[in-house]
Amino acid sequence: MTEEQQFTTLLNNELTSLQNLLTTIHQEYGALIGTDVEALEIATLQKNNALAKQAETTIARQNYVVTVNGKSAEEIELNKLITKYSNQAQLLTTLNQLHVIAEQCQTANRTNGKLILQKQQYTRNALDILRQADSKPSTYSGQGDSVTQTEGRILGKA
Numbered sequence: 001m002t003e004e005q006q007f008t009t010l011l012n013n014e015l016t017s018l019q020n021l022l023t024t025i026h027q028e029y030g031a032l033i034g035t036d037v038e039a040l041e042i043a044t045l046q047k048n049n050a051l052a053k054q055a056e057t058t059i060a061r062q063n064y065v066v067t068v069n070g071k072s073a074e075e076i077e078l079n080k081l082i083t084k085y086s087n088q089a090q091l092l093t094t095l096n097q098l099h100v101i102a103e104q105c106q107t108a109n110r111t112n113g114k115l116i117l118q119k120q121q122y123t124r125n126a127l128d129i130l131r132q133a134d135s136k137p138s139t140y141s142g143q144g145d146s147v148t149q150t151e152g153r154i155l156g157k158a
Contacts, residue, residue: 021050
């Protein structure tokens with residue numbers, strides 16, 4: 001396999017793994033919206049696997065650039081390497097797709113993170129209501145320390 005073919009393969013592998021990661025992040029979103037804990041656990045496992053694969057393909061490409069160039073794998077060196085190959089238009093298109101999909105992954109992952117935080121706050125508020133923590137203000141002890149009463153509310157009698 002020529003250097004050009006090897007580099008093209010590495011970029012395409014990285015693109016494929018990044019597309020898989022984006023798909024997995026969207027699946028995680030669907031699991032977060034739903035109430036199926038099992039689906040969320042599966043989505044989380046798949047996301048971790050996709051992240052590991054993405055890291056693996058990115059490192060392989062970076063190592064290749066360092067080996068061939070003898071320099072760092074920074075964007076400027078990557079573009080210099082691409083100009084050496086006859087299929088540079090295809091490689092630049094693939095590189096651009098990598099950037100676009102990486103941004104989509106970041107945005108989707110942030111959205112999932114915000115959704116998780118909202119669900120955590122909702123759960124925390126519900127637990128506070130059950131524990132009656134929101135309706136009883138803290139009081140102060142004789143030493144001036146804040147004391148929160150943690151008595152539970154009676155929800156019913158048998």
